[in-house]
Amino acid sequence: MNLASLDQLWVYLSGNPLLSLLVTLIAFILATRINRLLGGSPFAHPVLVAIALLIGFLLITGIDYGTYFQGAQFIHFLLGPATVALAIPLFDHRERVRRMLLPILVACVTGIGVAVASTLGIGLLMGAQRETLLSLAPRSVTSPIAMGIAEQIGGIPSLAAGLVLLTGSIGCALGPLIFRMLNVKDPSVQGFTMGLAAHGFGTAQSFASLGAMAGAFAGLAMGLTGMLTAFLLPLITALFGL
Amino acid sequence: MPLIIGMSVLLGCQFLGELLSKGFAVPVPGPVLGMVILLVGLLVNGHVPDALRKSGEGLLRYLTLLFVPAGVGLMVHFELIRTDFWTLIITLVLSTAITLSVTAKVLDWLARRYTRGKQQ
16 A cells, blocks of 8 residues: 555545544543543533544544534434434423422523523623623523524524533532532432533433432423523523623 | 334424424424424323334433534634633633522422422
């Protein structure tokens, strides 16, 4: 094999969707291993590690994001049906939801209001640009929904997705501390709060560390928050004059 | 075959959701409307068909992987992130802490009042 043909081979492979698809899966496997080695720390969440690995890989090989996304879009596409599938855990817990409907709805609307208002308020005080603000606004909602919302209100979907992921890990790190400080012990309350403030990350952590009951409430909060935020956010951003 | 039927149901709901969202200019993303449509369908049907559960829970189990391609898109926004770096970090940490505290307190208080009211 001579150098010229190796070169041509690389040009062919780097533009091929197969490479980005394969690299994404391998990065995710590696990231899961790395996270386990680090004792499951929320700051080394598999998603964050996988993203860091992939950005490093793309920068080193000089493949641009557009080319990478041509392959990775096959994974990205599944976010749509996955969002639809959130209806299944919601349906599974319909009895408990019906029983706690009023407290849950009030807490959910309050939580969303506080999340969006504090994000926009602090962001405005610190002088963030309009596009950044609008991408920050849906940050406590699970990514597929947040990206849709950001697009609707004039933010940047991929920036919104990244901020959602950061919010998730920050929430996982802060949650247990805050519950201890506020003396909140009920696992269903803890789970619901984690799902509302830290979406899928919070839900995964609730399942793992607080049990199935907390996990179910977290999943419920994640779905409900996503749905309600989609309806409420355009109204709240209008209130802030954005 | 169950996987194919389940995926068809999920994609079908998403498709209807997109139609509603775009057709009536509803300010809600299509997949979210699809989720509402599926939930209503499940409530009418009364149970989750096995085929749907298999593909739906399969997707949800690997939900974190599905975020990765969009997250890599952060690299396109390095400039924007660098200008607003501290704003972003401080906003994210403070507002996440505030959201967690307020939600936990409000729900804890409401749940306790509500369940006590029911027992009386």
